[in-house]
Amino acid sequence: MSRAAALPLPGPVVGMLLLVATCITRPRLADRIRPTTSGLLSHLSLFFVPAGVGIIAHWQLLRSDGLGIAAAVMISTILAIAAGALAFTWVARMTGSEEPDALKDQGHE
Amino acid sequence: MSDPLLIWSYLAQGPLVWLTATLVAYLIGDACFRAANRKSWANPVLVAVILLAVLLIGTGTDYATYFEGAQFVHFMLGPATVALGLPLYDNLPRVRKAALPMIAGLLAGSVTAIVSALLIARAFGITGSVLASLAPKSTTAPVAIGISERIGGQPTLTAALVLLTGIFGAIIVTPMLNAMRIRDWRARGFAIGVAAHGIGTARAFQINQTAGAFSGIGMGLNAVLTAIIAPIVLSLFG
Numbered sequence: 001m002s003r004a005a006a007l008p009l010p011g012p013v014v015g016m017l018l019l020v021a022t023c024i025t026r027p028r029l030a031d032r033i034r035p036t037t038s039g040l041l042s043h044l045s046l047f048f049v050p051a052g053v054g055i056i057a058h059w060q061l062l063r064s065d066g067l068g069i070a071a072a073v074m075i076s077t078i079l080a081i082a083a084g085a086l087a088f089t090w091v092a093r094m095t096g097s098e099e100p101d102a103l104k105d106q107g108h109e
Numbered sequence: 110m111s112d113p114l115l116i117w118s119y120l121a122q123g124p125l126v127w128l129t130a131t132l133v134a135y136l137i138g139d140a141c142f143r144a145a146n147r148k149s150w151a152n153p154v155l156v157a158v159i160l161l162a163v164l165l166i167g168t169g170t171d172y173a174t175y176f177e178g179a180q181f182v183h184f185m186l187g188p189a190t191v192a193l194g195l196p197l198y199d200n201l202p203r204v205r206k207a208a209l210p211m212i213a214g215l216l217a218g219s220v221t222a223i224v225s226a227l228l229i230a231r232a233f234g235i236t237g238s239v240l241a242s243l244a245p246k247s248t249t250a251p252v253a254i255g256i257s258e259r260i261g262g263q264p265t266l267t268a269a270l271v272l273l274t275g276i277f278g279a280i281i282v283t284p285m286l287n288a289m290r291i292r293d294w295r296a297r298g299f300a301i302g303v304a305a306h307g308i309g310t311a312r313a314f315q316i317n318q319t320a321g322a323f324s325g326i327g328m329g330l331n332a333v334l335t336a337i338i339a340p341i342v343l344s345l346f347g
Contacts, residue, residue: 012190012251013329019194020201030198037192040185041321044311045154046135047186050179051250052158052272054265056165057172061239061266068233072243073270076226077278077304078285080247084218084300084327085291091213092293097206102319104292 127170127178134160147315154308155276186251186307193310193325200322207295207323214296215327218303219334222247223342231346240346242266244339246274249306252332260340271306278305279312294319302327 023030055062062069092098138156145151165175176183197204204211226243235243242262245253250271257267282301291297298320301309306328314321 012187012249013332015187015191016194016197016325016329019191020198023195023198024201030195034195037195040189040192041196041311041314043135044189044307044314045139045152046132046157047182047189048154048250048272048275048308048311049131049135049157049161050176050183051186051268052154052276053161053165053175053179054172055158055269055272056162058266058269065233065235065239068230068235069239069243069270070273071233072226072230072235073246073273074277075229076222077247077274078281079225080218080222080304081278081282081285081300082289083221084214084303085286085289085296087217088207088210088214088296088299089291089293092207092210092296095209097210098293099203099206099295102203102294104294104297104317 125178127175128181130161130164131157131179131182134158134164150280152276152279152308152312154272154311155280158272158276190249190251190307193329196314196318196322197326197329200319203295203319204323204326210296211299211323211326211330214299215303215330215334218300218327219247219331219338220342222304223335223339227342227346237261238263239266241343243270244343245335246270247304247306248332248335249328252336253306256336256339260343272308275305275308278309282309282312283316295323298323299327302329303331306331 134157135153137160138153141156142148142151142153161175164170165172223244226246227240230240230243238261240262241260242257242264244260244262245256245267248256248271250268253267253271254264256262257264278301282297282305286297286300291300294317298310298313298317301313301320302324305312310321310324310328313324
């Protein structure tokens with residue numbers, strides 16, 4: 001469907017937005033599908049495993065350019081998490097949209 | 110046919126053996142994660158991928174053969190992404206309230222992820238299709254592969270880089286944000302979703318429902334934004 005409409009959005013993301021829209025119009029549906037979705041989401045990690053094993057198909061490249069790739073992936077991930085979290089909290093403070101009950105208790109996870 | 114070896118050789122020819130191996134590897138990974146007291150370095154995806162990679166190399170199986178069996182698990186990525194809609198729906202009032210912080214976090218996180226990755230890689234002398242494969246690494250795998258194809262990258266390399274990013278992000282995020290004293294679950298979740306897509310989101314759901322919901326939104330929004338800005342940024346590096 002995403003392909004037919006030539007949207008820049010990938011299919012699963014369109015599906016996610018459609019699910020939200022459907023739940024808004026039919027709130028009872030949300031309770032009926034909740035057991036299914038929470039089951040799927042609790043094992044979200046599992047579904048990434050097959051693609052992850054694909055790393056072995058690129059062994060040669062990782063041996064030649066591995067250091068640069070590792071540095072790029074690691075450092076940019078650290079910077080992106082920091083930039084995203086800082087920008088979010090700064091703007092939340094500026095616009096007064098902080099939520100006290102969404103705060104983490106320091107000291108334990 | 111009662112000989113276990115015969116049964117094994119029969120099974121090894123069918124795709125089911127790699128499906129089973131994937132599930133068992135994940136169960137072992139999950140068990141390690143629980144045994145390690147849910148510490149982030151014992152990431153279940155990382156453990157499962159290492160186990161399977163060793164098994165494939167040990168048995169001389171190529172990736173295409175493995176994927177034929179494991180594709181059933183891979184296929185579930187799509188429905189699971191759709192399922193992220195429900196926590197998003199449950200948190201809708203919070204999401205509406207946080208629209209501005211989310212836009213700021215999305216722009217900062219997404220641009221930083223692409224530009225810094227390309228700058229560092231180029232400093233190491235990486236160019237061409239490898240550079241293009243690196244650009245969409247913070248987006249969720251199916252989207253990143255599509256972007257990579259469009260900008261001249263190698264789709265399977267992108268899939269691997271996406272996974273590395275996700276696993277690394279999921280491992281680093283808790284100690285890092287604790288050190289930065291970021292206590293807002295919404296900011297914590299959103300940032301990891303933007304930087305480390307579905308694996309980061311899976312990690313966020315292990316810790317806190319609010320963080321998980323915001324992480325799912327961050328992942329979805331970043332998929333859209335990266336599709337738009339990755340080609341532009343890459344052309345600046347061309």
